[in-house]
Amino acid sequence: MNDNILDKGLEKTKKGLFSRLSRTVMGRSKVDDLVLDDLEEALVASDVGVDTTLKIIDRIQERVRRDKYVNTQELNRLLREEIEALLMENKSAGQLIPFDFSKKPFVILVVGVNGVGKTTTIGKLASRLKADGKKVMLGAADTFRAAAVEQLTIWSERAGVPIIKQTMGSDPAAVAYDSLSAAIARQMDVLLIDTAGRLHNKVNLMNELSKIRKVLQKLIPDAPHEVLLVLDGSTGQNAYQQAKEFSRATDVTALAVTKLDGTAKGGVVIGISDMLQVPVKFIGLGEGIDDLQVFDKKTFVATLFE
Numbered sequence: 001m002n003d004n005i006l007d008k009g010l011e012k013t014k015k016g017l018f019s020r021l022s023r024t025v026m027g028r029s030k031v032d033d034l035v036l037d038d039l040e041e042a043l044v045a046s047d048v049g050v051d052t053t054l055k056i057i058d059r060i061q062e063r064v065r066r067d068k069y070v071n072t073q074e075l076n077r078l079l080r081e082e083i084e085a086l087l088m089e090n091k092s093a094g095q096l097i098p099f100d101f102s103k104k105p106f107v108i109l110v111v112g113v114n115g116v117g118k119t120t121t122i123g124k125l126a127s128r129l130k131a132d133g134k135k136v137m138l139g140a141a142d143t144f145r146a147a148a149v150e151q152l153t154i155w156s157e158r159a160g161v162p163i164i165k166q167t168m169g170s171d172p173a174a175v176a177y178d179s180l181s182a183a184i185a186r187q188m189d190v191l192l193i194d195t196a197g198r199l200h201n202k203v204n205l206m207n208e209l210s211k212i213r214k215v216l217q218k219l220i221p222d223a224p225h226e227v228l229l230v231l232d233g234s235t236g237q238n239a240y241q242q243a244k245e246f247s248r249a250t251d252v253t254a255l256a257v258t259k260l261d262g263t264a265k266g267g268v269v270i271g272i273s274d275m276l277q278v279p280v281k282f283i284g285l286g287e288g289i290d291d292l293q294v295f296d297k298k299t300f301v302a303t304l305f306e
């Protein structure tokens with residue numbers, strides 16, 4: 001089931017990249033500067049990002065120089081190898097959820113701008129963890145909108161996990177503190193904390209996130225164990241901008257890239273992981289509770305190049 005949704009989810013990205021690639025090599029037998037120029041354009045157009053694209057082109061150029069003659073049929077293989085080398089390993093094999101469960105509770109702070117899919121990703125992840133036999137709790141620290149708490153409550157019911165919340169407008173750090181206290185008292189394996197994603201005031205955001213961090217550390221000195229930045233893959237260049245800003249505001253340790261279904265901009269997964277040097281741990285491939293995958297770079301690249 002899972003490989004199938006990945007295949008389907010990446011369909012548009014694949015089509016976009018490969019129709020550009022096949023145009024690049026059409027009528028040419030040898031990889032030369034012209035082919036590399038076209039390849040560069042194809043990668044940028046697939047939202048791989050300029051910096052990462054240049055890195056890939058440089059590496060392929062290096063190999064062409066070394067091997068003297070590289071035919072265009074080999075270009076796919078070279079490209080696949082270079083992309084795989086650039087993606088960060090997330091230290092999990094296939095379907096296993098890449099968290100350190102020896103920390104109990106394992107505390108995950110979920111951050112990202114409005115509408116990227118934070119709450120949905122938390123819901124999917126909670127359901128997945130629960131199915132794996134973990135005790136999971138949610139903390140509703142997005143107190144900015146009334147609907148935010150409601151929405152997370154709905155996901156907690158869907159996933160069948162408890163939620164700690166307060167009324168809208170209450171202090172997010174206080175909710176975070178309450179959730180962690182409850183998660184410790186009730187011996188949870190994982191605590192997932194939802195946050196508000198207002199970037200229009202970066203100073204506020206930074207203060208809020210560091211305040212949450214501080215109160216968590218009163219209870220568990222090395223919490224949060226993961227700061228999961230959620231990015232909407234369908235926004236292409238915007239996702240790069242958000243990734244940059246959030247990694248400045250807080251210590252991002254992992255990425256979830258959502259909405260890869262129905263977009264041709266799946267190249268962002270490659271560029272952002274390379275830019276931040278932070279592993280992509282999850283990808284979102286739909287709105288349903290099962291539409292989340294543990295990211296595996298080998299499977300991802302293989303699916304992209306099949």
Ligand SMILES: Nc1nc2c(ncn2[C@@H]2O[C@H](COP(=O)(O)OP(=O)(O)OP(=O)(O)O)[C@@H](O)[C@H]2O)c(=O)[nH]1
Pocket residue numbers: 112113114115116117118119120121142148196197258259260261283284285286287291
């Ligand atoms: N197609 C698709 N839609 C998604 C995916 N993930 C989330 N969504 C949709 O994106 C919209 C926003 O998702 P939320 O989870 O509310 O996003 P959020 O980051 O919590 O938003 P705020 O609470 O406003 O900051 C919802 O309609 C989700 O159903 C995905 O992987 N694929």
Ligand SMILES: [Mg+2]
Pocket residue numbers: 118119120142148151194
């Ligand atoms: Mg939300």
